[in-house]
Amino acid sequence: xxxxxxxxxxxxxxxxxxxxxxxxxxxxxxxxxxxxxxxxxxxxxxxxxxxxxxxxxxxxxxxxxxxxxxxxxxxxxxxxxxxxxxxxxxxxxxxxxxxxxxxxxxxxxxxxxxxxxxxxxxxxxxxxxxxxxxxxxxxxxxxxxxxxxxxxxxxxxxxxxxxxxxxxxxxxxxxxxxxxxxxxxxxxxxxxxxxxxxxxxxxxxxxxxxxxxxxxxxxxxxxxxxxxxxxxxxxxxxxxxxxxxxxxxxxxxxxxxxx
Amino acid sequence: xxxxxxxxxxxxxxxxxxxxxxxxxxxxxxxxxxxxxxxxxxxxxxxxxxxxxxxxxxxxxxxxxxxxxxxxxxxxxxxxxxxxxxxxxxxxxxxxxxxxxxxxxxxxxxxxxxxxxxxxxxxxxxxxxxxxxxxxxxxxxxxxxxxxxxxxxxxxxxxxxxxxxxxxxxxxxxxxxxxxxxxxxxxxxxxxxxxxxxxxxxxxxxxxxxxxxxxxxxxxxxxxxxxxxxxxxxxxxxxxxxxx
Numbered sequence: 001x002x003x004x005x006x007x008x009x010x011x012x013x014x015x016x017x018x019x020x021x022x023x024x025x026x027x028x029x030x031x032x033x034x035x036x037x038x039x040x041x042x043x044x045x046x047x048x049x050x051x052x053x054x055x056x057x058x059x060x061x062x063x064x065x066x067x068x069x070x071x072x073x074x075x076x077x078x079x080x081x082x083x084x085x086x087x088x089x090x091x092x093x094x095x096x097x098x099x100x101x102x103x104x105x106x107x108x109x110x111x112x113x114x115x116x117x118x119x120x121x122x123x124x125x126x127x128x129x130x131x132x133x134x135x136x137x138x139x140x141x142x143x144x145x146x147x148x149x150x151x152x153x154x155x156x157x158x159x160x161x162x163x164x165x166x167x168x169x170x171x172x173x174x175x176x177x178x179x180x181x182x183x184x185x186x187x188x189x190x191x192x193x194x195x196x197x198x199x200x201x202x203x204x205x206x207x208x209x210x211x212x213x214x215x216x217x218x219x220x221x222x223x224x225x226x227x228x229x230x231x232x233x234x235x236x237x238x239x240x241x242x243x244x245x246x247x248x249x250x251x252x253x254x255x256x257x258x259x
Numbered sequence: 260x261x262x263x264x265x266x267x268x269x270x271x272x273x274x275x276x277x278x279x280x281x282x283x284x285x286x287x288x289x290x291x292x293x294x295x296x297x298x299x300x301x302x303x304x305x306x307x308x309x310x311x312x313x314x315x316x317x318x319x320x321x322x323x324x325x326x327x328x329x330x331x332x333x334x335x336x337x338x339x340x341x342x343x344x345x346x347x348x349x350x351x352x353x354x355x356x357x358x359x360x361x362x363x364x365x366x367x368x369x370x371x372x373x374x375x376x377x378x379x380x381x382x383x384x385x386x387x388x389x390x391x392x393x394x395x396x397x398x399x400x401x402x403x404x405x406x407x408x409x410x411x412x413x414x415x416x417x418x419x420x421x422x423x424x425x426x427x428x429x430x431x432x433x434x435x436x437x438x439x440x441x442x443x444x445x446x447x448x449x450x451x452x453x454x455x456x457x458x459x460x461x462x463x464x465x466x467x468x469x470x471x472x473x474x475x476x477x478x479x480x481x482x483x484x485x486x487x488x489x490x491x492x493x494x495x496x497x498x499x500x501x502x503x
Contacts, residue, residue, distance in 0.1 A: 105470065114398065121397030122390070122435035124472035130420055131467075144406060175398040222466055226382035228400035 033067055034257035035098035035106045037169065037220055039134035041251035046170065046188025046215045046239030048251075051076060051087065054191060058255035061135045067257075075231070075254035077172045077179035078190040089231070090114060090177030094258030101137040114177045114231075124222075127230045132220030135255070142167035142221035143248070153246040167224060168217040168236075168249025175232045184208035186216045188239035196238030206235045206247065213239040217249055224248070300334050301501035302365035302384065304429065304464055306410035308495030313430070313448025313459045313483030315497075318343060318354065321451060325499035332368070332411045334501075342475070342498035344432040344439035345450040356475070357390055357437030361502030368413040389474065390437045403474050405465040408498075416496065418465025427468065428461040428480070428493025435476040448483035457483045461493055468492065 038061055048054040054074035062072050073092045080086040096109045107113035107125040115121025132140055146164045151157035158164050172187035173179065180186040186208050188194070195213045208214045218231035225233035231254075237243045244251050305328055315321040321341035329339050340359045347353040364383035382402040391397025405418055418427040432447035433439065440446040445457040462475035469478045475498075480491050488495050 115394075118391065118394055118397055119435065121394055122473065123476075124400070124466075126470045126472075128419075128467045128472060175395060222400065222472060223404040223406060226402045227388070228402070228404055228466070228472075229398065232399070 031099040031103040031105075033099060033101050033103070033135070034070065034096075035100050036062070036135040036255050037132055037140050038252045038255060039136050039138060041241075043241060043251065045194035045241040045244055045251060046191060046213065046236075047194040048074070048076070048170075048188075048191040048253075050191050051078060051092075054253060058253075062255065062257075065135050067135065070257040071259050072255050072257050075169075075171055075173070075177075075256055076187070076191060077174075077177075078187050079172075079179050079185075080182045081190070086179035086182075088178040089171060089173045092258075093256035098256055100131050101133040101135065102131070104131050106131060110177070114175070116176070125230070127220055127222070129221035129223070132230075140167055140220050140252070141165050142219070143223050152248075153242075155242045155245045155250075158245050158250060165248045166250045166252065167219050167221050168233075168244070168247060168252075169220060169231075170215050170249070170251060170253045171218050171231045172216050173218075173231050174216075175229060177231060180208075180216070184210070185212060185214050186235070188213055188215045193239045194241065196240045196243050206237060208235055215239060215244075217247075220254075299366055299370040300329075300332075300368040300411065301337065301363075303329070303368050303411040303499050304408050304416050305496045305499060306412050306414065308485075308488075310485060310495065312454035312485040312488055312495060313451060313457060313480075314454035315341070315343070315430075315448075315451040315495075317451050318345060318359075321497060325497075328411050329499065329501075334411065337501040338503050339499050340502055342431060342433075342500055343451060344434075344437075344447060346432070346439050346445070346447050347441070348450070353439035353441070355438040356431055356433045357386065359502075360386075360500035362386060363500070365500055367407050367409050368411055369409060391435070400472075401474075403466075405467075408464040408474070411499075416464045418463070419467040419492075421465075424489065424494070425492040426494050426496055427463045427465045428477075428488065428491050428496075429464050429474070430459050430488075430493070430495060430497045431462050431475045432460050433462075433475050434460075435473055437475060446479065453483040455482070455484055459483060459488075461491070464496075464498075 042048050042057055054076055058072035058074050062068050075089045077089040078087045090110055098106045106127050113125050141163050193213050197212045214235045216232055218229050218233050222228035227233055237246050309315050309324055321343055325339035325341050329335050342356045344356040345354045363386045366383045384401050384403045388396050388401035389403050416426050446460045448457045448459045458479045460476055460479055462473050463477050466472040480487055
């Protein structure tokens with residue numbers, strides 16, 4: 001029933017798309033798109049080619065739908081390394097407000113996006129399953145949308161089943177949108193690693209640990225991990241493409257326009 | 260029968276299973292016969308409203324509605340409380356919804372005994388998490404999602420994007436921290452006795468609407484009649500919690 005809903009939603013949106021999709025984004029007469037979820041992953045697990053590679057992916061997806069005139073940034077942090085300071089996702093994405101494909105506002109500003117005060121955090125921003133759209137206006141399938149228990153964590157299956165659950169977004173960030181301190185890996189080695197934990201090391205721990213390749217993820221549909229954090233819900237079982245798939249991600253991430 | 264394993268034992272086991280995967284499988288397509296033992300259910304959204312707008316017969320009337328709905332699915336052996344605040348009146352202190360519902364954690368109506376023993380339950384909802392008592396808890400959020408906020412029958416409540424009519428406005432009369440409003444304006448349909456004048460604060464069971472994702476304090480209604488509630492995307496449903 002729910003998978004039917006998502007499909008119809010996607011179809012309805014794509015039905016709507018031709019009139020607007022190839023022109024400027026956003027609803028007719030509405031606000032241009034400055035936020036999207038990547039419709040496709042890069043496909044090499046946590047190896048995104050660093051921040052530069054991830055930004056380029058945002059830029060090229062935006063360009064395919066006529067939004068390449070803006071400067072796009074992936075919402076990703078990297079941790080400090082010797083001679084290399086940390087990069088905070090929240091410091092990369094401009095000041096907002098940001099609008100999705102439909103011209104719906106995701107957040108007014110950085111404080112609203114991250115819930116910088118208690119009241120802002122309790123209310124939350126406006127990123128939901130309905131608003132967390134890809135650059136093509138698609139809803140990102142989440143929990144219970146389409147799951148075959150047997151092949152649920154199988155990349156070959158997920159790759160060819162675009163309506164299967166894939167709601168985990170790479171962020172490498174803490175709840176406040178900042179990088180984790182150096183030490184344990186939360187960013188698949190600054191988005192250059194597709195490695196998995198060595199045999200015998202805490203498999204499937206879903207959190208950082210010594211010598212554990214790991215990425216912190218969040219949910220655009222606010223539904224998973226027992227919390228619903230959009231940017232910092234839990235870790236992954238590793239950094240390979242198949243490891244990401246095991247917990248219902250495929251290596252997608254958020255893109256924000258800074259202008 | 261209803262307290263086979265105390266929560267103190269099972270709670271941490273559930274809470275520390277990090278993956279959403281374990282909670283998803285077998286989740287939604289289970290036959291009705293496999294649902295519940297409903298004695299595991301300690302939280303639900305009323306499947307039906309009382310039907311007289313914001314007049315619930317006060318807190319007592321709302322609690323009785325929770326009790327009756329719970330009893331109809333075999334969960335009447337618990338003490339049920341409606342998640343509703345009332346505002347202070349002369350000679351009558353305010354009542355905070357969060358103080359009425361016990362300590363939790365709470366589990367929804369799809370918790371099955373076999374999952375319970377196999378530790379594959381949905382994560383429960385926790386008092387401090389649903390109210391975001393610390394900044395970190397507020398930022399992270401709780402497991403009170405559209406899929407968790409089921410009726411006592413284990414059914415989803417129609418939200419944004421679902422078939423109409425939308426029923427996701429849930430009466431609370433509360434601020435985001437679960438406490439009563441302290442200003443002079445009406446936020447509780449005159450302490451849940453008005454079906455005309457006044458206003459009620461509502462949350463969204465699907466966590467969608469009005470530019471935020473608050474489950475308990477998203478916006479106000481512009482009246483207290485049944486028709487007023489419907490015009491905002493609600494029918495007068497509310498949350499019920501078991502205190503024991």
